[in-house]
Amino acid sequence: MEINRYSTSISGKEINKTCCFTGLSPEECKGSEKAISKALRKEILKAIEDGYDTFISGIAPGVDQLAASEVIDIRDCERPDIKLICATPYPGFEESKGL
Numbered sequence: 001m002e003i004n005r006y007s008t009s010i011s012g013k014e015i016n017k018t019c020c021f022t023g024l025s026p027e028e029c030k031g032s033e034k035a036i037s038k039a040l041r042k043e044i045l046k047a048i049e050d051g052y053d054t055f056i057s058g059i060a061p062g063v064d065q066l067a068a069s070e071v072i073d074i075r076d077c078e079r080p081d082i083k084l085i086c087a088t089p090y091p092g093f094e095e096s097k098g099l
Helices: 033-049 063-077 093-097
Strands: 002-010 013-022 054-057 083-086
Touching: 013 033, 013 063, 033 063, 054 063, 063 083
Parallel strands: 013 054, 054 083
Antiparallel strands: 002 013
16 A cells, blocks of 8 residues: 655645555455555545645545545545545546446
8 A cells, every 4th residue: 555645836835735545456455444444544644734635546446445435534524625536547437336
C-alpha cells in the first residue's frame, strides 16, 4: 500500500496539497479489511493534519476503494472541506464494476 503526497505552489505560495492512493487488489491484501481500513484512516487523518485537502483514488477493488471509503466517511462526518477525486482507469470503468 502506498500513499503519495504532492503539493503545488505558485511563486512560493502553496495552493493545494494532494494525496494519492495506490495499493493491492483484495486477493493480494494481507490482513483483514478492517485492519487495512483502520491503517488507511490513520494515514488520511495525518495527511489532513499536515494540510492535505484533496485525495485521489483509482477506485479499483482493494486498497483504492477502501481508501476512498475512508475519505468519504471523514468528509461526511468530520471534515466537509476535503475532496475526493476518483480517477478511473478507462471510460466505462464505473459501469463495468457496478459503481
